Amino acid sequence: MQQLNQLSQSLEQEIEFLSSSLGQLKMAQQKFMESQECLTKVNTDNTGKSILVPLTSSMYVPGQLSDTDNVLVDIGTGYYLEKTVSDAHEYFKRKTDFLTKQMERVQPALQEKYRAKQAVTEVLQLRVQAQLAAQHQQGAATSKA
Numbered sequence: 001m002q003q004l005n006q007l008s009q010s011l012e013q014e015i016e017f018l019s020s021s022l023g024q025l026k027m028a029q030q031k032f033m034e035s036q037e038c039l040t041k042v043n044t045d046n047t048g049k050s051i052l053v054p055l056t057s058s059m060y061v062p063g064q065l066s067d068t069d070n071v072l073v074d075i076g077t078g079y080y081l082e083k084t085v086s087d088a089h090e091y092f093k094r095k096t097d098f099l100t101k102q103m104e105r106v107q108p109a110l111q112e113k114y115r116a117k118q119a120v121t122e123v124l125q126l127r128v129q130a131q132l133a134a135q136h137q138q139g140a141a142t143s144k145a
Contacts (some may be wrong), residue, residue, distance in 0.1 A: 029099040038090035
């Protein structure tokens, strides 16, 4: 019974880890999809238009869109690459596709852990019921004697 409890706890930890990983993958995917969509606004029709330039996540300054051919793409750890709008679009598409594939790999593993946890929980419940029934029968047998 103790081994089943340990297995159940282990499965629960794995489920939490996989769920967390899946959530992080979804957040990253959403970020890339959002960036990809924003690229549609960078076109020659918008040259010279006023925009708000983020300095931090909650502070902006006014600016003007002057270069509609190139963008700076954050590639991680403080590094940026200048890319054409079409190259940036392809970059975000590749990243989104990669994350989708990773999510498709994690999803079945998560489902399998859920099924295993459910099976272990059912076995635990059966064992507890069997113990209770045995105790009840023992109690009934000692009261008759």
